[in-house]
Amino acid sequence: MPNVRSAPPATSGAELRGGATRRGDLDGLRGIAIALVVAFHVWAGRVSGGVDVFLVLSGFFFTGAVVRTVERGGGVAPMQTARRTVRRLMPSLVVVLAGVLVATVVLRPYTQLGEAAAQTMASMFYVQNWYLAIAEQDYLSPDPSVSPLQHLWSMSVQGQFYLAIVVLLAGWAWLRRRGAAGRTTLTIALVGLGALSFWYATAGHAQHQAWTYYDSLARGWELLAGAVLALAAPWLRLPNRVRGLAAALGVAMVLACGPIFDGANQFPGVAALWPVGAACLVIVSGFGTATAWPNRVLAGRVCTELGAMAYPLYLWHWPILIFYLGETGTANAGVVDGLVVIGVSLVLAYATTRLIETPLRLPPRGAHVERHRGTGFLVAATAAAVLIGSLGWQLVLLANPAVPPQALDVHRYPGAAALFSGAEYSPEPMRPTVFEGQADTPAPTTDGCITPNREVRVCTYGDPNADRSIALVGGSHSEHWLPALEVLGREHGFRVISYLKEGCPVVLVDQPSYAEWPFPECHEWSLEVLDRLAAEPPNWVLTLSTRYRMNGLGDEVPAEYLEVWSALQDRGLNVLALRDTPRLRRDGVLYRATDCLAHRGDPDSCGQNRNDVLDPHDPAAEPAAGYPSVYPIDLSDALCRPQRCRVVEGNVLIYRDDHHLTASYARSLAPELGRQIGAVTGWW
Known part of the structure; x- marks a missing residue:
C-alpha cells in the first residue's frame, strides 16, 4: 500500500479582512481540498493534492494580511498578528490533542503513552515535522500502527513559515519606512527564496525523500508561491474569459492530482508543481471586478460551508481514522466504515467550529462577553492539562529510564536455546520487559557506527587483534545480528568489521523493487562499501539473503540481492548469506511485539503462523547454488517453532519493535549462528 501524507487546511479566509475583499471562491477551494484529503485518506491510500493547495492558500492569506498591516501602519504589528494567528489555530x-491523549490512554497499549506525549508536545510547539524527520519515521499508509498525531507535521511547517515570514516582513517594513524597498523589491526577494527552496526540494527528493517530505525548507516554496501572489495581486489582471478558463483548469487539476500522482513519493519535488500551479490558477482567476462562473461555483454554499470547518475537520479525521483502524485491527476502512469515520469527523468538526472557534472569534463585548471568556478559560485550562500531562509523563520516563539487560543467566533465560537445543527452563518474568525492549539495541545504534547519511563508517567489534575477520554489511537488519557476532568473535578469535547504514541493504540501483521511493544515497553508499571491501578484503562478508514479500506471504530473494552477490563474487569475496528475520504483520499491518504484549496479548x-512469514525452505538456497562463493545461513528454527513464530522464547523477548531483534535474544542465538558459520568457514 502506498504511503499517505497530508497537510492541514490553510488559515481562515477571515485573514483577508482589513482592506481586502473576502474570496468566497477560495473558501470553496479549501472545501474541495479538504473533501479530497479526507476521502483519499479514508479510502484511496493516496495523497490527494490538497496538501499543496492548503500550503499555497496559507501563504497567500497570511502574507497578504501582514503586508496589508504594514502598508496601513508601517509595521507588522507582531503582537496583533500573533494573537490573531494563535486565536485561529490553537483552540x-x-x-x-486533548481528545487524542484521552483516547490513547483508554484505547492504546500503555507502551505508546511515551511516544504520544512526545508527539503531543512536538505538535503543540510546532516542531512535529522535525521530530518525525529526525526519528526517520516514514509516513505510512493509515493503519493501526501509525500515530494519530503524525499528520500534524505539516501544521508545524506552516507555523514555522508564519514566524519566518513575519521576521522577513518586519525587515522589509523597516526598509520601506526609509524608502529603500517597496512591494516590487519584496516580491523579487520572495521569488528568489522560493526558487532556492524549490531547488532544495528537488535535490532532496532525489536523494532522501523520507527526510525531504518533512523538511520545512523543502516545503517553503509552496507557501511562498501563495505569498508572491498576495504581493503581485495589483499587477495580475487577466481578461475575464482567460480568468474563467484559469479557474476551470485549476479546479480540474486539483481534482485530477490524486489519481495522476503518487504524491507521497513525489512531493515536494517537481511533481508538486501540478497542485501548486492549480491553486495559483484559482487564486489569479479571482483578481478582477467580474466573477467567472467557476469562481461562482466555488463560492456556493456547499463548498464554502465545508471550507469554513476545513481546519477542525482536518484535525479530527486522521485520529478518528487511526483509532478506528486500531480497534478493528484492519488496514483499510471499507465503504460503510469509511462513511462512519467521515460522519463522526464531520460531527466533531462542526461541534469544534460552533462551540470553540466561533465564540473566540466573536468580539468580547455585549452579550458575547461571557461566552467568549468562558470558552477562552476552557481552552486555556485544556491546554494546561495537555502540557502538564505530556510533560509529566516525559519526566516520569526520564526519571525511570529503561535499562536493558547486558547479560542474562542462561539457565533462567535460555532464549533461542529453548528452540535449537531444547534447553529446559522455568517460567521467569520476561526480559527485556516491554519498556526495556525498545532500548535493547545493538552497539552501533548507540555508538554511532550505523550511519544515517552518505558517510561510510567502519567500526570493529569482537576480537580487535585477531587476524581473521567477518565484515557485517547492510542496514539495521544486518546490524541486529551484531550482538551474536560479538560473542562469537571474542570466543573464536575474529574481528567483526561493520559497514552499516540505516534502512539500506546493499543495493546497486537507485530504486530497488522493494523500495517505496528512490534512494540514490543508498546506492552511492553501497558502491563505496564494495570498493572498500575489495581494497581491504575480509575473510568473509555477512549480509542478508532474503526479504519479506511486501504483497504476499513468506519471504523471497529480490533480484537486486543477486546483483549484489555477483558484485561481491566478482571482487573475490566470500559471502555468508543470512536469511532475514520474519516481520510482525497482520493483514499487511505491522505491529510491535511490546505493544501487543502490553495490550492483553x-x-x-x-x-x-510460521507459514505466513516464512517459506517452507530458505528461498536463498537454490539461487545460491549458482554462486560458488555464496553460502546460505538459515536460523529460522532458532526464531520460530515448527508451526508458530512467537514473540518470546526461553523467557527472552525476541523483537524490540515489529521487525528488529532485541540484543538479548540475538546474543542467545550465538551458539546456533556459530555452529553454522563454523561449518561453512571451517574455523572451529
Whole structure:
C-alpha cells in the first residue's frame, strides 16, 4: 500500500479582512481540498493534492494580511498578528490533542503513552515535522500502527513559515519606512527564496525523500508561491474569459492530482508543481471586478460551508481514522466504515467550529462577553492539562529510564536455546520487559557506527587483534545480528568489521523493487562499501539473503540481492548469506511485539503462523547454488517453532519493535549462528 501524507487546511479566509475583499471562491477551494484529503485518506491510500493547495492558500492569506498591516501602519504589528494567528489555530488544536491523549490512554497499549506525549508536545510547539524527520519515521499508509498525531507535521511547517515570514516582513517594513524597498523589491526577494527552496526540494527528493517530505525548507516554496501572489495581486489582471478558463483548469487539476500522482513519493519535488500551479490558477482567476462562473461555483454554499470547518475537520479525521483502524485491527476502512469515520469527523468538526472557534472569534463585548471568556478559560485550562500531562509523563520516563539487560543467566533465560537445543527452563518474568525492549539495541545504534547519511563508517567489534575477520554489511537488519557476532568473535578469535547504514541493504540501483521511493544515497553508499571491501578484503562478508514479500506471504530473494552477490563474487569475496528475520504483520499491518504484549496479548497470540512469514525452505538456497562463493545461513528454527513464530522464547523477548531483534535474544542465538558459520568457514 502506498504511503499517505497530508497537510492541514490553510488559515481562515477571515485573514483577508482589513482592506481586502473576502474570496468566497477560495473558501470553496479549501472545501474541495479538504473533501479530497479526507476521502483519499479514508479510502484511496493516496495523497490527494490538497496538501499543496492548503500550503499555497496559507501563504497567500497570511502574507497578504501582514503586508496589508504594514502598508496601513508601517509595521507588522507582531503582537496583533500573533494573537490573531494563535486565536485561529490553537483552540481547535488543543481540543484535538486533548481528545487524542484521552483516547490513547483508554484505547492504546500503555507502551505508546511515551511516544504520544512526545508527539503531543512536538505538535503543540510546532516542531512535529522535525521530530518525525529526525526519528526517520516514514509516513505510512493509515493503519493501526501509525500515530494519530503524525499528520500534524505539516501544521508545524506552516507555523514555522508564519514566524519566518513575519521576521522577513518586519525587515522589509523597516526598509520601506526609509524608502529603500517597496512591494516590487519584496516580491523579487520572495521569488528568489522560493526558487532556492524549490531547488532544495528537488535535490532532496532525489536523494532522501523520507527526510525531504518533512523538511520545512523543502516545503517553503509552496507557501511562498501563495505569498508572491498576495504581493503581485495589483499587477495580475487577466481578461475575464482567460480568468474563467484559469479557474476551470485549476479546479480540474486539483481534482485530477490524486489519481495522476503518487504524491507521497513525489512531493515536494517537481511533481508538486501540478497542485501548486492549480491553486495559483484559482487564486489569479479571482483578481478582477467580474466573477467567472467557476469562481461562482466555488463560492456556493456547499463548498464554502465545508471550507469554513476545513481546519477542525482536518484535525479530527486522521485520529478518528487511526483509532478506528486500531480497534478493528484492519488496514483499510471499507465503504460503510469509511462513511462512519467521515460522519463522526464531520460531527466533531462542526461541534469544534460552533462551540470553540466561533465564540473566540466573536468580539468580547455585549452579550458575547461571557461566552467568549468562558470558552477562552476552557481552552486555556485544556491546554494546561495537555502540557502538564505530556510533560509529566516525559519526566516520569526520564526519571525511570529503561535499562536493558547486558547479560542474562542462561539457565533462567535460555532464549533461542529453548528452540535449537531444547534447553529446559522455568517460567521467569520476561526480559527485556516491554519498556526495556525498545532500548535493547545493538552497539552501533548507540555508538554511532550505523550511519544515517552518505558517510561510510567502519567500526570493529569482537576480537580487535585477531587476524581473521567477518565484515557485517547492510542496514539495521544486518546490524541486529551484531550482538551474536560479538560473542562469537571474542570466543573464536575474529574481528567483526561493520559497514552499516540505516534502512539500506546493499543495493546497486537507485530504486530497488522493494523500495517505496528512490534512494540514490543508498546506492552511492553501497558502491563505496564494495570498493572498500575489495581494497581491504575480509575473510568473509555477512549480509542478508532474503526479504519479506511486501504483497504476499513468506519471504523471497529480490533480484537486486543477486546483483549484489555477483558484485561481491566478482571482487573475490566470500559471502555468508543470512536469511532475514520474519516481520510482525497482520493483514499487511505491522505491529510491535511490546505493544501487543502490553495490550492483553501473550507470546503466542502476539506471534504469527510460521507459514505466513516464512517459506517452507530458505528461498536463498537454490539461487545460491549458482554462486560458488555464496553460502546460505538459515536460523529460522532458532526464531520460530515448527508451526508458530512467537514473540518470546526461553523467557527472552525476541523483537524490540515489529521487525528488529532485541540484543538479548540475538546474543542467545550465538551458539546456533556459530555452529553454522563454523561449518561453512571451517574455523572451529
